[in-house]
Amino acid sequence: MDLRNLGLTAPLAAQFALSGQDTHRLGRVMTVTGQAWLVGSERGEQLAQISGKLGHLAAEDPSRLPVVGDWVALRRHTGTQAVIDWVVERRHTLSRPDPERPGRTEVLVSHVDAALIVMGLDFDYNLRRLERYLAMVRTSGAEPVVVLTKADLVQDWRPLALAAAEASGSCAVHAVSALSGEGMAELSAHLDSLPTVVLIGSSGAGKSTLVQALTGEKGIATAPTRAADGRGRHTTVGRHLHPRPGGGCLIDTPGLRSVAVAARADLADTFGEIERLARACRFSDCQHQGEPGCAVGAALATGVLSAERLGAWRKLEREVRRQDAKQDSELRAALRQQNRQRAKQIRSELEALPKRR
Ligand SMILES: Nc1nc2c(ncn2[C@@H]2O[C@H](COP(=O)(O)OP(=O)(O)OP(=O)(O)O)[C@@H](O)[C@H]2O)c(=O)[nH]1
Ligand SMILES: [Mg+2]
Ligand SMILES: [Zn+2]
Numbered sequence: 001m002d003l004r005n006l007g008l009t010a011p012l013a014a015q016f017a018l019s020g021q022d023t024h025r026l027g028r029v030m031t032v033t034g035q036a037w038l039v040g041s042e043r044g045e046q047l048a049q050i051s052g053k054l055g056h057l058a059a060e061d062p063s064r065l066p067v068v069g070d071w072v073a074l075r076r077h078t079g080t081q082a083v084i085d086w087v088v089e090r091r092h093t094l095s096r097p098d099p100e101r102p103g104r105t106e107v108l109v110s111h112v113d114a115a116l117i118v119m120g121l122d123f124d125y126n127l128r129r130l131e132r133y134l135a136m137v138r139t140s141g142a143e144p145v146v147v148l149t150k151a152d153l154v155q156d157w158r159p160l161a162l163a164a165a166e167a168s169g170s171c172a173v174h175a176v177s178a179l180s181g182e183g184m185a186e187l188s189a190h191l192d193s194l195p196t197v198v199l200i201g202s203s204g205a206g207k208s209t210l211v212q213a214l215t216g217e218k219g220i221a222t223a224p225t226r227a228a229d230g231r232g233r234h235t236t237v238g239r240h241l242h243p244r245p246g247g248g249c250l251i252d253t254p255g256l257r258s259v260a261v262a263a264r265a266d267l268a269d270t271f272g273e274i275e276r277l278a279r280a281c282r283f284s285d286c287q288h289q290g291e292p293g294c295a296v297g298a299a300l301a302t303g304v305l306s307a308e309r310l311g312a313w314r315k316l317e318r319e320v321r322r323q324d325a326k327q328d329s330e331l332r333a334a335l336r337q338q339n340r341q342r343a344k345q346i347r348s349e350l351e352a353l354p355k356r357r
Contacts, residue, residue, distance in 0.1 A: 003028070005243035006040045007111070007196035012071060016088060024073035024085060029066045030241040037066050037084060040243070041074060048074060048082035067093075068239040069109040069196060069251055092141045094198060109239055109251050114143040114194040118201030118210065119164070121154045121175070123225075127167045133200060134168055143194070144171045147187065149206035152177040155345070159337040178209045188214055195248045203255030204232020211252045215242045220252070271313040274305065 003013075006028045016026045027041035027048070039048045050058070050066065058064045064087065066072050071088040090110040098106040115137040119125055130146065137144040146164050151157045157175045165173045172190065176183035191197055191214065199207040204225035212220045220242075223235040236254040243249050274296065278286065282293025288310075290297060299305035 007249040027074045029070045112142045112198045116199045118205045146173040148175040151175045198251040
């Protein structure tokens, strides 16, 4: 297996050559299953275990366990079982608040050059969610790329793509249809310069369908969304790295459930003590402006909380809320525009019908 099809870059190869080329060979974690790691290397794909030493380190700090996308050093001189001795220093990792250990983050994938934020143009389109994904990708250092799928299901995707482009600032927006092939060549060309690309987005958005189309790989599981509400069925269960025949690779992920809270979580990370105080206020909608039973006001009065810190929190809070409102109104405007066009089209179709006498 050519490591370039697994996303190997020259700087990484050089870095590894310095650290242990004689005793180890380089591999990349393609998927993680319980206590085994499927690793791709010059020997193809094989299941590997971690060394006893790495196991001890990971017992203290679980973030040391190899994740999908990690480059790892495989011991050269072993019997049949492949052994991972160390994980090459990570860069550009996509993380989220750890659902199991509050206050900690969980690394989802590492060494990603770009993240495709995949959003269906059907029920899935939501600019507020897009903003949250963008925040997550921007902290990783990877390039965010917005991909609007199922272009075949809407009359005109342009207003929706425009609203997404505005909401995302400077990042590229592709509208594609895996069904008709529209936009796929452009997207594929964009990805050619990006060795490792991860796909994120809601269940049912069409991530696995895209991976299938872009890699030509057969047999990746996909499933229709539920007819009643357009929601996905969480078809993809783990993260998996797929080589691209022309070089580079794509990492498919299951729909993330917890990203919706990521923006608020960022606020809580920075101002945890104020968020905790606010929860202790008597009124759940307390504005902390002198209401009775206001825990924030009490902390301010006793000097536990400084006025500057409260001011800084208010500013960030306002910003998060303002962003929410702005994106809501952008979404409404885009949908209004689309409805207007639809109405116009229906009117002209009616006018074109032969008049009945
Ligand atoms: N009409 C249309 N349907 C599409 C398109 N892309 C994907 N779909 C359909 O959308 C459904 C969900 O696609 P998946 O690729 O399984 O979605 P996913 O994002 O991988 O979902 P999870 O694995 O659950 O996170 C499938 O029935 C696909 O056939 C498209 O461009 N047009
Ligand atoms: Mg999937
Ligand atoms: Zn209060």
